[in-house]
Amino acid sequence: DQQVKQNSPSLSVQEGRISILNCDYTNSMFDYFLWYKKYPAEGPTFLISISSIKDKNEDGRFTVFLNKSAKHLSLHIVPSQPGDSAVYFCAASAPQAGTALIFGKGTTLSVSS
């Protein structure tokens, strides 16, 4: 049973437009959500996170929105750049100390110039 779901395996966007990556979760105990970006042959790198007590967190071109009632979060990238082309993973953790992250399957974003 997948607790974190990214239902779109891929997304193609033109440079300068907005990229919206979606993520759904089923475990209401999750209290912290993260987005990671992964390039081929590299480990995932942290992008942005949001605590369950917030509904929005912004960092430069990246904004994460959390809708707890819908158990849904999204990552907005605006404006999208070709260097943003990568696999994006949504991850969640429960409140127990030292809990490992639970990941979605990832969405491959392709930004064309």
Added chain:
Amino acid sequence: SAVISQKPSRDICQRGTSLTIQCQVDSQVTMMFWYRQQPGQSLTLIATANQGSEATYESGFVIDKFPISRPNLTFSTLTVSNMSPEDSSIYLCSVAGTVYGYTFGSGTRLTVV
């Protein structure tokens, strides 16, 4: 955030052999996590490694197949034993961060032939 050095970055191994993956962290951490990413799949937690105690394995993973060592607070190894082609994956170690989220090693791409 912590910096993790993981090696080897990739290897091609014969079935029936074993491979040990090493992760070195530049700071002391209590918990380290080992993940596997099979082709087209999400990152799946294999086990949580605490220094000075037995690793805790997730459902579907056993110590005989994936023995883990954690001799000190900056180092851990994961061994993939008696390998078969189904073990071909990317293996990643991770440590929990604070403000900047969990940090990952660069990954080990294993191909079993």
